Amino acid sequence: MPEPKRIGVLTGGGDSPGINAALRAIVRRARGLGMEVVGFRDGWRGVVEDDLVPLGPADVAGILPVGGTILGTSRTNPFQKDPATGSWTPTSKVDRILETLKRRGVDALVAIGGDDTLGVAHRLAPHGVRAVGIPQTIDNDIGGTDYAIGFHSALAVVTEALDRLHTTAHAHHRALIVEVMGRDAGWIAILGGLAGGADVILVPEEPFSVADVKRALERRLEAGRRFSIIVVAEGARAVELGSKPLAAETRVDAFGHPQLGGIGYWLAAELEKAGLPLTPRVTVLAYLQRGGVATPFDRLLATRFGIAAVELVREGKYDAMTALHGTAVVAVPLAEALAGCPKPVPQEFLELARNLGVR
Numbered sequence: 001m002p003e004p005k006r007i008g009v010l011t012g013g014g015d016s017p018g019i020n021a022a023l024r025a026i027v028r029r030a031r032g033l034g035m036e037v038v039g040f041r042d043g044w045r046g047v048v049e050d051d052l053v054p055l056g057p058a059d060v061a062g063i064l065p066v067g068g069t070i071l072g073t074s075r076t077n078p079f080q081k082d083p084a085t086g087s088w089t090p091t092s093k094v095d096r097i098l099e100t101l102k103r104r105g106v107d108a109l110v111a112i113g114g115d116d117t118l119g120v121a122h123r124l125a126p127h128g129v130r131a132v133g134i135p136q137t138i139d140n141d142i143g144g145t146d147y148a149i150g151f152h153s154a155l156a157v158v159t160e161a162l163d164r165l166h167t168t169a170h171a172h173h174r175a176l177i178v179e180v181m182g183r184d185a186g187w188i189a190i191l192g193g194l195a196g197g198a199d200v201i202l203v204p205e206e207p208f209s210v211a212d213v214k215r216a217l218e219r220r221l222e223a224g225r226r227f228s229i230i231v232v233a234e235g236a237r238a239v240e241l242g243s244k245p246l247a248a249e250t251r252v253d254a255f256g257h258p259q260l261g262g263i264g265y266w267l268a269a270e271l272e273k274a275g276l277p278l279t280p281r282v283t284v285l286a287y288l289q290r291g292g293v294a295t296p297f298d299r300l301l302a303t304r305f306g307i308a309a310v311e312l313v314r315e316g317k318y319d320a321m322t323a324l325h326g327t328a329v330v331a332v333p334l335a336e337a338l339a340g341c342p343k344p345v346p347q348e349f350l351e352l353a354r355n356l357g358v359r
């Protein structure tokens with residue numbers, strides 16, 4: 001197989017700080033090896049619609065710390081779910097992708113995204129598309145890698161928010177509920193909650209009951225702690241809600257995910273109804289967690305992943321994803337990474353919280 005001359009890059013799914021650092025590394029390394037790079041705008045949409053921009057060193061100058069993605073993102077899905085079998089079947093968009101790649105002479109793709117974006121890259125392999133993946137999502141729920149780009153930056157936001165909220169919770173003797181992202185896995189909630197000293201942490205992995213939360217807060221009151229901080233993942237499941245996340249079932253994206261949100265306000269109302277002797281108030285961190293500058297950890301991880309992705313392309317190791325195992329950057333087959341999605345929070349962290357007396 002001849003070495004690729006032209007690499008196409010795309011960024012899909014929810015954005016996160018660090019994506020631009022990966023783009024910068026890809027362009028620099030590829031150029032150093034004599035390969036050209038083009039960027040497709042807005043994830044898979046850009047490939048379907050042949051919407052691309054050349055990416056040279058000048059285009060990626062100064063973007064190392066900048067959040068978001070200079071290429072834009074979308075949740076465009078060139079496959080659709082077969083209702084009978086539940087498997088993904090190609091739509092006409094797949095043909096358009098193949099046409100774009102041929103017309104533009106793009107030999108290989110680097111897809112930067114979460115399980116949806118990377119899943120498309122994997123499903124395109126049997127159609128002859130040569131792609132490698134880079135994991136990015138603040139949710140950190142991609143299998144096969146210890147960390148995805150963006151998670152560390154989101155943790156920094158949550159930790160700072162909890163530090164700030166502590167002072168007002170303490171002054172007003174309130175139960176402050178902080179809703180964080182985390183659709184299927186509670187990585188942001190558990191590690192952000194631990195780093196920010198939360199008293200109750202609710203993750204999708206372990207359903208909770210309002211009565212349990214109320215008891216935990218009352219125990220703190222009895223011990224003379226007249227305020228509490230509760231961190232709840234958007235995908236947390238209350239037994240009173242049938243152990244299902246609170247979702248707007250009418251707002252579903254192209255990958256079949258309903259929009260989540262509202263569990264924080266729901267919990268506040270339930271605690272008030274149940275007669276909690278503290279005033280609950282809610283802060284929803286939402287997109288603040290995905291914005292802003294990338295932490296040094298994410299800049300370095302993204303830079304290493306970007307360089308590694310170009311190496312994978314050079315070596316012809318397609319249908320694979322860059323991954324962090326301990327401190328080493330390695331390659332894992334996309335099939336393996338996707339089979340491990342959504343990657344749950346390890347029991348060790350949940351146990352750590354319990355050992356600290358956190359519900």
Ligand code: F6P
Pocket residue numbers: 013014015137138139181182183234260
């Ligand atoms: O990036 C992942 C994520 O932040 C999830 O936690 C969340 O459910 C989802 O994206 C929401 O994204 P959007 O509102 O942009 O579709």
